[in-house]
Amino acid sequence: MGAEVTWDGEYRAVTIKKDTTEIYLQIRNRNVFVTTTKNGKERYTLLAAPRIENGRTFIPVRFVSEMLGYNVSWN
Numbered sequence: 001m002g003a004e005v006t007w008d009g010e011y012r013a014v015t016i017k018k019d020t021t022e023i024y025l026q027i028r029n030r031n032v033f034v035t036t037t038k039n040g041k042e043r044y045t046l047l048a049a050p051r052i053e054n055g056r057t058f059i060p061v062r063f064v065s066e067m068l069g070y071n072v073s074w075n
Contacts, residue, residue: 001068007057014050014059018068025050025059034067 003018012027020037030049035041050059062072 001065001070003068012052014057016064016068021068023064023067025064027052027057032063 001018003016006015006017007013008015014025014027016023016025022035024033024035028049028051030046032044032046033041034044044063046060046063048060050057052058065072
């Protein structure tokens with residue numbers, strides 16, 4: 001998707017940046033912060049929190065994709 005993804009080990013958080021959008025997700029926290037130049041900083045609550053399983057970080061792909069301006073559909 002062309003976004004920059006960074007990991008903060010101290011806070012166990014993932015930051016995703018693309019163009020004027022920044023998404024901040026924390027492991028085991030359903031609250032997500034999305035900052036854009038248009039709307040400023042907004043808080044969203046996810047149905048499932050990001051998690052680490054077997055050394056891999058899982059984040060909500062639909063939410064992140066849609067916040068970056070992509071359409072997601074299920075077939």
